[in-house]
Amino acid sequence: MLEIKQLHKSYPIGDSSLHVLKGIDLSVKEGELVAIMGSSGSGKSTLLNIIGMLDEADEGSYVLDGVPIKNLNEKKAAVYRNKFLGFIFQSFNLINYKNAVENVSLPLYYQGLGRKERQEKALFHLGKVGLKDWAKHLPNELSGGQKQRVAIARALAAEPKLLLADEPTGALDTKTSYEIMDFIQELNDEGKTILIVTHEEDIANMCKRVVRLKDGVIMEDKFVNQVRAAQYV
Amino acid sequence: MFDLDLWREIFQSISKNKLRSLLSGFTVSFAILLFTLLFGIANGLENTFNGFFKDDAQNSIFIRPGKTTKPHKGFKAGRKIQFKNEDYEYLKNDFGNKVQYITSRVYKNFMASYKNEKNTYSIRAVHPDHQYLEKTLVYEGRYISAKDLEEESKVVVIGRLVEEDLFMKTVALGKYINLGGIQYKVVGVYRDDGGDNEERMIYMPISTAQKIYGNNDYVDQINMTYNPAMSYNEALSFSKLLTKKLKERFDVAPKDQSAVRVRNMAEASKNVNQMTTVLSVLIIIIGMGTLIAGIVGIANIMIFVVKERTKELGIRKALGATPKSIVTMIMLESVLVTSLAGYFGLLVGMGLLELIGDSLKEYFITNPSVSTNLIVGATIILIIAGAIAGYVPAKRAASIKPIVALRDE
Ligand SMILES: Nc1ncnc2c1ncn2[C@@H]1O[C@H](COP(=O)(O)OP(=O)(O)OP(=O)(O)O)[C@@H](O)[C@H]1O
Ligand SMILES: [Mg+2]
Numbered sequence: 001m002l003e004i005k006q007l008h009k010s011y012p013i014g015d016s017s018l019h020v021l022k023g024i025d026l027s028v029k030e031g032e033l034v035a036i037m038g039s040s041g042s043g044k045s046t047l048l049n050i051i052g053m054l055d056e057a058d059e060g061s062y063v064l065d066g067v068p069i070k071n072l073n074e075k076k077a078a079v080y081r082n083k084f085l086g087f088i089f090q091s092f093n094l095i096n097y098k099n100a101v102e103n104v105s106l107p108l109y110y111q112g113l114g115r116k117e118r119q120e121k122a123l124f125h126l127g128k129v130g131l132k133d134w135a136k137h138l139p140n141e142l143s144g145g146q147k148q149r150v151a152i153a154r155a156l157a158a159e160p161k162l163l164l165a166d167e168p169t170g171a172l173d174t175k176t177s178y179e180i181m182d183f184i185q186e187l188n189d190e191g192k193t194i195l196i197v198t199h200e201e202d203i204a205n206m207c208k209r210v211v212r213l214k215d216g217v218i219m220e221d222k223f224v225n226q227v228r229a230a231q232y233v
Numbered sequence: 234m235f236d237l238d239l240w241r242e243i244f245q246s247i248s249k250n251k252l253r254s255l256l257s258g259f260t261v262s263f264a265i266l267l268f269t270l271l272f273g274i275a276n277g278l279e280n281t282f283n284g285f286f287k288d289d290a291q292n293s294i295f296i297r298p299g300k301t302t303k304p305h306k307g308f309k310a311g312r313k314i315q316f317k318n319e320d321y322e323y324l325k326n327d328f329g330n331k332v333q334y335i336t337s338r339v340y341k342n343f344m345a346s347y348k349n350e351k352n353t354y355s356i357r358a359v360h361p362d363h364q365y366l367e368k369t370l371v372y373e374g375r376y377i378s379a380k381d382l383e384e385e386s387k388v389v390v391i392g393r394l395v396e397e398d399l400f401m402k403t404v405a406l407g408k409y410i411n412l413g414g415i416q417y418k419v420v421g422v423y424r425d426d427g428g429d430n431e432e433r434m435i436y437m438p439i440s441t442a443q444k445i446y447g448n449n450d451y452v453d454q455i456n457m458t459y460n461p462a463m464s465y466n467e468a469l470s471f472s473k474l475l476t477k478k479l480k481e482r483f484d485v486a487p488k489d490q491s492a493v494r495v496r497n498m499a500e501a502s503k504n505v506n507q508m509t510t511v512l513s514v515l516i517i518i519i520g521m522g523t524l525i526a527g528i529v530g531i532a533n534i535m536i537f538v539v540k541e542r543t544k545e546l547g548i549r550k551a552l553g554a555t556p557k558s559i560v561t562m563i564m565l566e567s568v569l570v571t572s573l574a575g576y577f578g579l580l581v582g583m584g585l586l587e588l589i590g591d592s593l594k595e596y597f598i599t600n601p602s603v604s605t606n607l608i609v610g611a612t613i614i615l616i617i618a619g620a621i622a623g624y625v626p627a628k629r630a631a632s633i634k635p636i637v638a639l640r641d642e
Contacts, residue, residue: 054551054636074556074632081635082553093548093639097249110553115238158553 001030001162001193002051007060009046020046022216023060028195030161033188033226035204036197038213044197045166047213051195052085052164053077065161082110086155088165092147094139100150101126101135107158125153129183145176152183163187163194169203175233181206182229202227243566253541257534257567258574264527265575265611268520269582269603275516277590277601282505292333292463293366293498294472296324296455296479305486314483314492318443318450321360323482324457324475331471335457336360339442343413345435347399354395356412356435358442366456367425369436374406374421381420381438388441390421392432415445465499472497524614527575532622535567539626546630547638556631563630567623568616575615579608 009021020043028034036044049055050062053069062069065084072080086107087093094103104122113121126132129149139147148168155163165184169177181203188194188208196207204210205227212220247254298314321337339358344351363369364376371390381388389410396405409416417437425431443450459468476495477487485492539546546559586601630638 049636052551054639055634078550078553078555081551087551089639093544093551095545095548097245102245106549107552109238109242110549110555110558115241154552 001028001032001065003027003061003063004051005061007047007050007062008058009043009050009055010058020216021050021057024213024216024218026211026218026221028193030193031188031191033185033194033208034196035207035210036195036213037199037201037204037210038219040199042213043216044213048164048166048195048197051162052087053081054087078110082107082158084161086158086160086163088148088151088155088163088168090167090170092139092144092151092171094147094150094154096139099136099138100131100142100153103139103150104154104157107154111158122153122157125157126150128156129153143176144172145179148172148176148180149183152180156187161193163192165194165196167197167199169198169200177203178229178232182233185226185229239562239565242562243569246562246566247570253538254570257531257538258570258577260530260534261527261571261574261615262578262581264523264530265578265615266582266585267523268527268611269579270585271516271520271523272603272607273582273586273590273601275513275520276603278512279509280600282509291498291502292458292461292468294457294459294475295494295496295498296457296475297453297494297496298483299491299494301485301489301492303486303489305489306484308484312492314485316452316455318452320479320482321452321455324455327478328471328475331460331463333458333460334362334365335455336363336366337439337452338363338454338456339439339446339451340453341442341446343435345395345399346411347405347408350399350401352395352398354433354435356437356442358437358439360439363436363456366458367427367431370424370426371421372424373404374419376421376423377436377438382440385440385444386438387415387417388420388437389417390423390436391419392434393422393424394429394432395435396422398433459499465503468497468499472499524611524618528618528622531567531571531618532625535563535622536626539563539630543630543633543638547633547635550635551639559631560624560627563627564620564623567627568619571615571619571622572612575611579603579611 004024004026007021007024007026008019010017010019012018024047026047036047038044046055050057051064053064053072064080067080069080095106098106101119101122104126105118108118108121123132123135126135129152131146131149131153134142134146134150139150142150148171152168163184168184169180172180177200184194184196185206196203198204205224206229207224208226209223210220211218296316298316301308301310301312301314304310316337318337321335325332325335336359341356341358342353343356345354346352357363359377360382361377361379364371369376369390374390376390377388380386389412391399391405391410399405399410400408405419405422407419409418411417412435423432423436425434439452459471463471472495476493479485479493479495480487480489483493542563546554549559583603586603590601
């Protein structure tokens with residue numbers, strides 16, 4: 001699914017620069033559910049953003065689904081983001097003046113689908129996250145958990161090959177977090193490849209593989225026995 | 234290509250962010266409102282000045298006699314100059330094709346009556362050419378003719394308002410009115426763009442007036458138009474020549490300014506034309522200034538709007554929006570807001586001009602209004618301005634990496 005070799009990334013800070021990723025090697029196969037862990041500032045988000053083509057690496061190679069991602073122009077990147085990738089953010093990142101179903105439709109709009117088809121698909125995915133009845137509600141009328149589920153529906157709407165989640169449960173309480181994880185596990189059961197950045201051990205243990213970052217390199221990369229979230233909800 | 238979905242996105246963004254749209258629209262509306270008012274008022278001023286000349290031919294020369302102020306050739310100062318028919322003949326015949334139309338005038342004032350209605354009117358006894366000099370528009374019957382002069386006929390041509398006053402909505406043509414005890418046949422009724430006073434006049438043949446009232450050949454004033462083929466400078470030197478010749482003819486000192494007065498409209502109209510040109514240029518500069526201020530305003534607001542929307546644009550990019558689609562969306566939104574708001578300002582401005590237009594007459598503003606050309610021009614400028622105002626920040630927003638746009642502050 002994805003193949004990363006010797007990836008480097010630094011951020012310029014004033015005159016000097018901050019070397020955040022110092023040679024990452026990572027390979028993820030289709031159907032995996034990977035947790036990326038590490039202390040704050042260890043470069044988890046940076047890595048995920050590069051995988052998601054929201055940011056670019058300075059050095060190293062990155063191949064996504066057989067396509068080398070290098071020096072992509074913005075238009076190509078947009079097409080890949082739209083077709084291959086779904087994003088789930090800690091702060092949900094819904095558009096506040098669009099209601100739930102309109103938010104979910106947005107990636108489909110950029111896929112060039114017709115209005116009716118968009119509406120149908122969006123409602124279907126909202127239904128999958130259990131929010132069919134909330135379709136007409138604006139984000140500020142929804143709870144944090146509901147917002148995150150709308151965001152998941154939106155990420156799924158485009159039927160991406162790879163789902164990237166940066167602390168999806170970071171802004172939620174434990175119970176709601178487990179509901180979201182239950183949902184993510186179901187998606188993974190259906191065969192979706194998912195990468196999750198998290199701080200929390202319990203969330204990481206609900207994945208199948210845990211990658212730990214420290215000082216810009218992968219310190220540990222192991223497979224774990226998945227804890228099912230369903231038992232807690 | 235019309236993309237309904239794109240327009241839906243834009244309408245939603247405008248209508249769901251009302252305050253933002255209103256604020257950006259307000260600047261534009263206000264600028265266009267000022268622009269419209271300024272141009273309307275400028276037009277009104279121009280209309281007033283042009284109105285001063287509408288009444289008379291622009292190539293007119295008026296010649297009036299006065300009293301001498303300097304002794305000359307044995308005559309004392311204070312002598313009254315009197316024009317006569319022979320002076321008219323002299324002016325008419327001795328200057329070749331330089332004279333286009335020429336007429337004498339004798340002024341009288343009489344009580345005019347028809348049946349029980351009476352009123353006092355100014356009477357002008359004239360030659361037939363007078364019609365062209367004064368731009369008299371005869372809409373019923375005819376004007377004074379050469380034959381009338383020859384036969385000294387008792388005929389009159391009356392103004393529209395004279396007919397209205399005396400004939401009480403009945404037809405005046407062919408009826409007789411009484412002027413100081415003598416019956417005159419109405420042979421024509423006329424209109425005049427020079428205003429109400431000009432339409433409260435009565436014209437009669439000069440020979441008739443001279444015969445009946447005084448039995449002399451006195452003339453109060455001579456008006457002419459010079460050959461319109463003459464240039465401004467030629468016209469000026471022609472009126473100088475006339476002045477010189479007439480002063481010689483009446484033994485008036487060359488420096489005496491009041492014995493024979495020749496007034497050339499070319500001079501006056503040139504001055505006013507210059508003034509209106511200066512005024513128009515000034516107004517255009519101020520108007521353009523307002524418009525530019527409006528454009529700068531909308532550009533600033535668009536920068537702010539795009540900044541406010543940075544996160545939204547980042548989300549859209551993460552979901553697969555191409556830079557082009559972002560630029561298009563923001564530009565069209567800007568164009569739409571600018572055009573709608575500008576159009577609104579234009580309508581309000583035109584409405585205001587319509588409303589207050591009539592009450593501005595005393596400030597020398599007549600019929601303040603804006604032309605279709607100006608409206609079309611302003612609309613095009615608005616659309617272009619909106620596009621430019623939107624393009625620069627949109628382009629910048631589209632080139633921001635999505636990760637930068639998405640970062641929480
Ligand atoms: N655009 C940027 N410019 C400069 N420095 C940056 C930028 N983005 C991230 N950094 C720095 O790079 C380092 C890694 O950031 P990153 O967001 O990847 O950390 P993280 O592991 O996700 O941390 P957290 O758990 O707090 O989210 C941090 O020190 C951060 O300050
Ligand atoms: Mg992070």
